[in-house]
Amino acid sequence: MQFIEQLADITAVEVIFKLLDVLLVWYVIYKALTLIKGTKAVQLLKGLFVIVLAKIATYVLELNTLDWLLQEVIDWGFLAIIIIFQPEIRRALEQIGRGKIFQRTNTQQDDEQTRLIDAMKKSVSYMAKRRIGALISIEKETGLNEYVETGIKMDAQISSELLINVFIPNTPLHDGAVIVQKNKISAAACYLPLSESAFISKELGTRHRAALGLSEVTDAITIIVSEETGAISITANGNLHRNLSLTEFEELLRKMWFGPEQDSNLASKWTWGGKKNG
The missing domain is CATH 3.40.1700.10 (DNA integrity scanning protein, DisA, N-terminal domain)
Structure with missing residues (x-):
């Protein structure tokens, strides 16, 4: 009942803003994928996806040692990503500063x-x-x-x-x-x-x-x-x-x-x- 009452309290304007919020998130993800398309970062994403799946599997199967090891990889992995892909990150930030990030797909x-x-x-x-x-x-x-x-x-x-x-x-x-x-x-x-x-x-x-x-x-x-x-x-x-x-x-x-x-x-x-x- 409380959930239904909360839904009733949501106005049309709030619904529009929430939908806009979701659409903006998806658009940012899409532009990020277009930025890394054709670069070595694509292979990195595939590797991260495999690690996340392995982490879920080790948690479900209670493989504690392997689960701990993968958790360590994930904890330190993001720092390693920033170091390894520092040139790509800097280039993306430069494009954002120049206002060209939204033109990259058409230009390519x-x-x-x-x-x-x-x-x-x-x-x-x-x-x-x-x-x-x-x-x-x-x-x-x-x-x-x-x-x-x-x-x-x-x-x-x-x-x-x-x-x-x-x-x-x-x-x-x-x-x-x-x-x-x-x-x-x-x-x-x-x-x-x-x-x-x-x-x-x-x-x-x-x-x-x-x-x-x-x-x-x-x-x-x-x-x-x-x-x-x-x-x-x-x-x-x-x-x-x-x-x-x-x-x-x-x-x-x-x-x-x-x-x-x-x-x-x-x-x-x-x-x-x-x-x-x-």
Whole structure:
């Protein structure tokens, strides 16, 4: 009865403030996790989680000696954490002082997107100048695992140097497509489905047909560098954008890869040298 009476005494304003308090705590925890994401502090958190579980287990099972030992680790562990991770703590406090802690997530995401676009642009520019044929497919919503299985697994970070080396002629991986999943090179030397459209120009080779074929059955973005002319092209959603300059290539790739959904869902028309033909 007393609990019910206490609930009745709580006003709507107090409820709002209590909810706000909980939401703020969760938001602070979320921002803290984004700050340590990708750092060695993540492994530390995993280790602490294991120690806490072990402490609970030793208490329940009455393993007194081990329980005492784990308690000592916990008591002194927080001091050790402050000493070991002093640089990370100082950096976080500096960001709070500069008011940048709430901007870190977006900044990291923008930096990563810029790095990926620059890597693609640099590799495509190098291969186009030397007429090195290339085929790079980027997974979006539709999974490409069935095509990844036809190639050689890599699971490597994207870099211009690695992409260039993959497509150097007469190397084991140059024949076929590179598939990018979750911003990493998942596999190379993959086979893509060829388009069976009767409207494809006869001047287009196997790479363009494979890129169009994949775009007809998935929402993947595929970059093509022609071995014969060095021309740069992109396919997506059944569209073929040919003879792109490096500036056009960068803008179009950024829009398709990281832009809003409506930008990537283009009308079913082909772009030939910057002009749309029906």
